[in-house]
Amino acid sequence: MDSFEWTKIAGAGLGSLLMALLLSWLADVTFAVAEPEQPGFEIALLESGDDDASSASEAADEIASIGSRLAVADIAAGEKVFKKCVACHTVDNGGANKVGPNLWGVVGRTKATKDGFKYSAVLQDIGGEWTFEDLDHFLTKPKAFAKGTTMAFAGLKKPDDRAALIGWLNAQSDAPLAIPAE
Numbered sequence: 001m002d003s004f005e006w007t008k009i010a011g012a013g014l015g016s017l018l019m020a021l022l023l024s025w026l027a028d029v030t031f032a033v034a035e036p037e038q039p040g041f042e043i044a045l046l047e048s049g050d051d052d053a054s055s056a057s058e059a060a061d062e063i064a065s066i067g068s069r070l071a072v073a074d075i076a077a078g079e080k081v082f083k084k085c086v087a088c089h090t091v092d093n094g095g096a097n098k099v100g101p102n103l104w105g106v107v108g109r110t111k112a113t114k115d116g117f118k119y120s121a122v123l124q125d126i127g128g129e130w131t132f133e134d135l136d137h138f139l140t141k142p143k144a145f146a147k148g149t150t151m152a153f154a155g156l157k158k159p160d161d162r163a164a165l166i167g168w169l170n171a172q173s174d175a176p177l178a179i180p181a182e
């Protein structure tokens with residue numbers, strides 16, 4: 001190899017080095033252009049996250065409706081989930097009220113009406129029947145659904161656990177309700 005060829009090789013090496021530099025500079029430029037979009041996006045997130053109601057509705061958007069979850073729920077698994085409730089509730093027909101009221105037939109029952117149980121005014125004031133939807137909301141976070149309720153239970157975070165439990169509770173009744181449409 002003569003020195004001319006070495007010069008060509010060195011030249012080629014230098015060329016690719018320049019190319020690499022150029023590419024990395026281009027990448028920087030592209031990145032720098034993309035960057036300003038980031039703060040705007042974060043602010044949008046903060047604004048919507050600020051408000052409890054809107055973040056709750058965002059969460060609700062992601063979770064399938066109780067009707068569609070019930071349609072595929074493992075109802076038998078609901079009995080296991082109910083273990084979290086037995087410290088305070090019986091569910092058998094004619095069972096006693098404990099810390100909380102007996103829950104036989106609670107799905108479809110008018111809220112706060114189990115004979116012989118002293119409910120909080122909060123739960124009495126909500127009124128209406130325990131629909132699948134209301135139970136789903138209540139059991140997600142009792143204190144959020146009924147602010148001031150005496151039910152000292154944090155809530156069931158898993159949507160599928162709630163569906164299984166509510167489906168199973170519905171069957172613990174003289175007159176189980178029809179599962180709502182999806």
Ligand code: HEC
Pocket residue numbers: 081082084085086087088089099100101103106110111112113114118119120121122123130135139146148149150151152153156165
């Ligand atoms: C630490 C005790 C405790 C635990 C645990 C508990 N509850 Fe309760 N529950 C209560 C009390 C007390 C009330 C009455 C609340 C009120 O009057 O505000 C209640 C009320 C209810 C009601 C309303 C009943 C009605 O007649 O209107 C439902 C439904 C219910 N609980 C379901 C459950 C389920 C399901 C679980 C388990 C996932 C559970 N609870 C866990 C204490 C408890």
